[in-house]
Structure formats: structure tokens, C-alpha cells
Amino acid sequence: MNFPLIMLVLLIITGGIALLDRLVLKRRRMPESPEPWWVEYPKSFFPVILIVFLLRSFLVEPFKIPSGSMIPTLLVGDFILVNKYTYGIRLPVANVKIIPMNEPRRGEVMVFRYPENPSMDYIKRIIGVPGDIVTYHDKQLSINDVPLRMEPDGEYTYIESGLNYVYSRRFRESLDAHGYNVLTNPDAPAMHLAGVRPFPHRDHCSYSDSGFTCKVPEGNYFTMGDNRDSSSDSRYWGFVPESNIVGKAFMIWWNFNDLGRIGLSIK
Template sequence: MNFPLIMLILLVITGGISLLDRFALRRHRAPESQGPWWVEYPKSFFPVILIVFFLRSFLVEPFKIPSGSMIPTLLVGDFILVNKYTYGIRLPVANVKIMPVNEPRRGEVMVFRYPENPSMDYIKRIIGVPGDTVTYRDKQLTINNIPVKMASDGEYTYIESGLNYVYSRRFHESMGEQSHSILINPEVPDMHIAGVRPFPHRENCSYNDRGFTCKVPEGNYFTMGDNRDSSSDSRYWGFVPEQNIVGKAFMIWWNFSDLTRIGLSIK
């Protein structure tokens, strides 16, 4: 469902009826009398729809986490808020940037339109920015020939769909000023080569059973999930074009299963 498009259509309809009533229909009614329901209802809803449309399009948009690809940073059922303007102000629906603000940085958690199906929203961590060379081999991430620092933080257990327990190792990973937690399952292969699909700029990447190396092209970003061995990300479907960016995830505002997560910042 293209919610922004639906909101835009409702905004145009309710706004159009409000303007029509103000400059035409009202003249044919007695003073202080109400118009028909098909005029009064749109007029009542128009301010609400306008405010919601403005907030979601230019300031903050809510999303729900549907999968475990970002565990332990984000859990299934987390409701998050996404800053819509930090990466530039964009036209609603068309998603065309009209005013640059900040560029996405390595280590930030970003929401974007899935390149293979732009009607779907994905959330991953930015690993490579334009010009970077990203290598992931033997479960060690390297950016521009510099290994990313990792510090062990014990074991981490979670339940997958189907009530399956998953045992992983937890690490703190540092990218410049950014520090976050990741999960690595030592029993899972480094790469599932069969899962790599054709994608734009595929020639920038080389794969083997131990991992891959990718050169990030201009205007694109390389993303990965924090749950490294349970994430469909740029390793398999390619780079994220700049025009697919939605915004930066910055806070968890609700989780029905764990109220202690309310208000947590996303690092």
C-alpha cells in the first residue's frame, strides 16, 4: 500500500472541496447555515490530513520492525521513528531531493525503498558510502582495507519464528564515532553464494565462499543488517540508490511486548 500517495489524494480531494465551498458553494447558502455532508466532512478532515501529511512527508514518519535482521539493535515488534529531513528534504510520493541537508554516514541506521521492489520499506545499517571498498571475509568487516574494530560481548539468544532458539555471539562494532552491537552465528556459512542475485553495478563486486568485496559506486550505499547471518541485504541484492532513501531511524517509540524499550535511541 502506497500510504503517501493515498494521503496526497485525500489531501487534494478534501482541500479541493474546502476551496470550492469557500469561493463558490457558500454563496448559495443562507448565512451561518451548514452545507451538505459531502462538503462538511471533507472540510473537517482537511486540517488533520494536512498536518499528518506534512509531518510524515517532511519531519518524522513511524515504521514497525517486521523481521529480526537488525537484532540486537531492533527487535521484531519495535515501532520506530524516522527523521525524514536529515538526509535532505524530498518531494512527497516522488521522493526527489529538493534541498540537501546531510549525507548518510557509515554506521547510521537508514530506512529506504527496497531496490528490487520500491513499494517495500527496508531498514539496515549503512556500511559503505560512495567510493568505499567494502570487504566481508571470514565474518570480519573491512572498509577501505581497514578492519572494523570488533569487541566480543558474550553470547546472545533469541527466538525465531516457529519457536526456534538461535544462539549467536554478540560483538560491539565501531565505525568512527559510531558504535553498535551485531550478532554473528559461527555455525552459519560466511556467504550463501546461491542467494546472490543480479543487480545494478554487480560488476563492482567479487564473491567466494568466504565472503565478498564490493566497490560502492557514486550515488549508492552499501547496507547490512546487524544480525549478520540472518539478513537479506546489500550482500545479496546490491546497492541502495540515493533516490531510494527515506530517512534516518533515531528512536523506538513503542513495543507492545517490552515497554522498557520505549524511548530508546537507535545507535
């Protein structure tokens, strides 16, 4: 469901009726005559819809985490806030950048439109920016031939959909100015080659059973989930075009299952 488009249509309808009433209909009504319901309701809803539309389009937008691909940073059921202007001001619905601001940086958690289906929003961590060479072999990540520092941080277990109990090893990974936790499953292979699909700039990548190497093309970004062995990300469906960017995730504002997560910043 394209919620921004629905909001825009409602805004146009309610605003149009409010304007029509002010310029035409109000003058034709008798002074003591009440407004018809089809005028009163849209006029009442228009300011609310306008405020929500502006907030979601240019400031912050809420999202819900539906999967475990970003565990342990984000859990299933987390409600997060996304900064819509960090990476530039964009036109609503069209998502065309009109005011450039900051460029996405390695290590940041980004929401974007899924390249294979732009009606879906995905959230992953930015691993590579344009021009970077991203290498992942035997579950060791390197950027431009420099291995990222990974410090063991104990074990992590969680229940996957279908009540599957998953055991993982947790590591503290450092990428530029960002430090965050990632999970690897010792029983899972580094790559599922059968899951790699054709995608734009596929020739920028080479794959093997032990991992891959990709050079990020201009105007694109390489993303991965923190739950490395349970994430559908750029390894499998390709790069994220700049035009697909929605914004930067910065805070968890609600979780019905764990109120202690409310207010946590997203590192």
C-alpha cells in the first residue's frame, strides 16, 4: 500500500472541498444554514491531514520492523522513527531530491525502497558507498581491502518464525565511526549462491562459496543486515540506487513486547 500517495489524494480532496466552500459554496448558502456533512467533514480533516502529510514527508516517518534481519540492533516488533531530511529533502510520492544535504555514510542504518519492489520499504545497514570495494569471505567483512575489526561478544539466541530456536555468535563490529553488534550462525554457509538473483550492475560482483566481492557503482549503495546469516540484502538482490533512499533510522519509539526498548537510539 502506497501510504504517501493515499495521503496526497486525501489532502487534495479535502483541501479542494475546503477551498471550493470558501470561494463558492459559502456565498451561496443562507447565513443560518449549516454546512452539509460532505463539506463539514473534509474541512475538519484537512488541517490534520496536512500536518501529518508534512511531518511524514519532510521530517520524520514511523516504521515497524517486520523481520529479524537486523537482530540484535532491531527486533521484530520495534517501531522506529526515520529522519526524512538527513539525506536531503525529497518531493513526496515521487521521492525526487530537491535539496541536497548529507550523503549516506558507512555504518548508518537506512530505510529505502526495495529495488525489486519499490512499494516495499526495507531497512539495512550501509556497508559500502559509491566507489567502495566490499568483500565478504568466510564471514569477515572488508572495505577497500581493509578488514573490519570484529570482537567476540558472547552468544545470542532467539526464536525465529515457526518456533525455530536459533543459536548465533555475536560480534562487535566497527565501521568508520560506528560500532554495532552483528550475528553469525556457525552452522550457516557464508553465502547461499542459489539465492543470488540477476540485478543491475551484477557484473560489478564476483561470487564464490566462501563469499563475494563487489565494487559499488556511482549513485548506489551496498547494504547488509546485522543478522548476517538471516538477511536478504545487497548480497542477493543488488545495490540500492540513490533514488530509492527514504531516510536514516535514528530511534525506537515503541515495542509492545519490551517497553525497555522505548527511546533507544539506533547505532
